[in-house]
Amino acid sequence: MDNKIVEKIQFSENVVKLIINSPYIARSRKAGHFVIVRVDEEGERIPLTIAGSHPENGTIMLVIQRVGVSSAKLCDLNVGDTILDIVGPLGEATKIHKVGTILACGGGVGVAPMLPIVEAFKEAGNRVISIIAARTKDLIILEDEIRKHSDEVVIMTDDGSYGNKGLVTKGIEDIVAKEKINEAIVIGPAIMMKFAALTTKKHNIPTQASLNTIMVDGTGMCGACRVSVGGQTKFVCVDGPEFDAHLVDFDEMIERLGAYKDQEIIAHEKHEHKCKSKHQ
């Protein structure tokens, strides 16, 4: 049945991978596309970049991090449960071409949407170097899958609990020091993308960033997702989600991502309370 969860893997306390039945999207999605998901009648519409698909089985893979009430509800779903609404694939697909050497930098759950992009660049005949970065070892996800499609993989953790110690920027510097990079793509938390972009800019490496902003409809209707790119307002949902990372106003994006922070905290506390009282 459509939108049914057929597989669930708990990556860490707050991150899960779901394999979901969605035959049309499984067939039509390309690297870089995202979906909008509404978990139940009360749910918010949230954008999630597609981490992969299996067209023959009619399934798509989503990786979800618990941040708000709706994403928490998604994380708590189990195999056999159904997600109320999934629509997509949305956004413009990644422009995949053969350029030489690609540096793909994924931070946190950003590694999930990075996976199909790495796969596609590799398939197009590029040399692909991937950096997987996270705060600590437990938050490193999809390492095997990324390795399968990369020529080289560098793991960076803030605390040094796995791979190299340091931020993604250090990983970039180390790689740039030893070989020529033709193009880069960065996906992850906005703050990580900001500094990764500054680093690649220093080395004149054309860089794309895949943005994950607040959205309501995801089809160009609301404008909640607007970002400034090179001084011009763009809609992430229809013009993106990928943009020239060197032109994106990340500071503005970071502030806009926090637009509903106060409401979210209240809602989250209420949700936790509701869950607790349910279990009592």
Add this chain to the structure above:
Amino acid sequence: MDILDYLKEERNKDWRKNLRSQIKTKDRTKTKKVKMPEENPDIRNTNNIEVNSGLTKEQALLEASRCIDCANPTCITGCPVGINIPKFIKNIESGDFLAAAATLKETNSLPAVCGRVCPQEIQCEEQCFYTTKLKLPPVAIGYLERFAADFEQNSGEISVPQVAEKNNIKIAVIGGGPAGLATATDLIKFGYDVTVFEALHEIGGVLKYGIPEFRLPNTIVDVEINNLKQMGVKFITNFIVGKTASFDDLRKEGFKAFFVASGAGLPNFMNIPGENFINIFSSNEYLTRVNLMNAANDNFDTPVFSGENVAIIGGGNTAMDSVRMAKRLGAKRAMIVYRRSREEMPARVEEVKHAIEEGIEFLNLHNPIEYFADEKRRVKSMKLQKMELGEPDDSGRRRPVPIEGAIEEIDVDTVVVAVGVSPNPLIPRSLSDLEVSKWGTIIVNDDMQSSIEDIFAGGDIVRGGATVILAMGDGRKAAIGINKYIKQKIKK
């Protein structure tokens, strides 16, 4: 049968003749136009209850008796979907309200919607004999339409219009808004196998995400959609043609023609400095959060921010909906900021009247030129340029011109930009052969056919931002166009 012959035949039926003879025309015209009962403005602006509560049976009967059942019913010429207006009104007068509703549904699939949101004052009612010849207030056609449709909805005896024998030819309607629903209705009546593909999770388009409950309750829309389902129209939500599946995919699945009614979903912004500060929204976002996502209800996850000093930029119906919503969400000052004078606001007179009653402030002849924010990038004030109207230009319109140096700054913590919308780019972008205008609207011929022969289009994706009823008129025209196209195809 010719439409005029049909109207004449209907008018010559005995019951109509009898009804006409019962009251003298002179006496009919002496009756004063009915007043729509409304909720108390000081209470309604704190809740979401529908403002117009609808005519009582007695009011409807009396108002219907005002209609003199003209031999030449000019009112119909003002109706984009060609409702047989005298027939439905005379049905009301005779007390057969269900027959009145059935008459409406001969040509209008959403009478309860249109009775509420159509600008009758510039359509049927403007062409009414009372308006044109007697210089009196017109027959309240809109109120009566709503009355008949509501009566049917509440009666539990909702009629399902007759449909022709199934021809098993599949047609795809893209977009479940007014245009799409109108086409679907007519196509299903012609016997086609009709599927409506909707991008959002609910059918209704602007009727659901845009127009607020206090003007158009969602349950009213749902009843009408249900009626279409009973007629056999299939609905698929969460499906974006051109993305979820391509036109070619659907052709392979057997769809023989397409009607694109994807709307003018893209909100325009003004491109002035500071417009991306937090708490500056498009009217689409603001209204969608509340109307479609239930953000004002604590049980729903979607948040909405609406502060104490809310400015809405624009003077159309969407601006009125937004500003009245702001008031209901608790604004102390809910303001309309509009570049022209109040007389020139494109919003319906009734909406402006309601807004004034509800305590909305109007800053006419003011235009925002810059926004300022606090340290968290939340909007805190706006710079307004005062305007005056220049001499009428070639089009006869007086353009607002800035008054040199007349600039003021006012505090705002929420801004809703309602300056207009552009066509949704998703479909044009997915079809490189589709001819579009420089503004992105789909170019169609008189049959509403696009440059690709099996693709028809109508509503805001063709008009670039118009009314519900004009979209429905397009839908009906397109259904005829599609029928013609399919018939020719079969012949070949």
Add this chain to the structure above:
Amino acid sequence: MNIIMDFKSIDDILDFAIKNEQQAADFYNKLSGDSSVKEMKNTFAEYAKEEEGHKARLIKIKDTGEYNVKEEEVLDLKIGDYLVSAKTSEQMTYQEALILAMKREKAAYKLYMRLSEIAPNNNLKNIFKNLAIEEAKHKLKFEIEYDDIIYHEN
């Protein structure tokens, strides 16, 4: 503007203006070439033609010394003045293109008014004033289009 100060003759000034019109025509031709929408292509091509018309007029004035002056007041809606400038790109929308065009025409207007101020004789002053009016008219055309379509409800 330093260039203006370097003018030594009327021909110098006219040459400068002719070059300016050519640049404007090039600008619209580029917009036309970049656009993937047929209708946008045509519209920009028309604008380019108009600018070329200006250039032809200036050349004629330079060759014959003849010109006609019409005094006119042109409305300035100042819509473009407040808008954030757009950059040219292939994916440009017509709205962005209009903003760019309004700003460009305003700049051209200002330039001709300035040239008119510094022109050494009344004849030349009038020529430039006339050209300034032309540019103002262009801008008004864009502003009205913007007013009607983008500010549909405003």
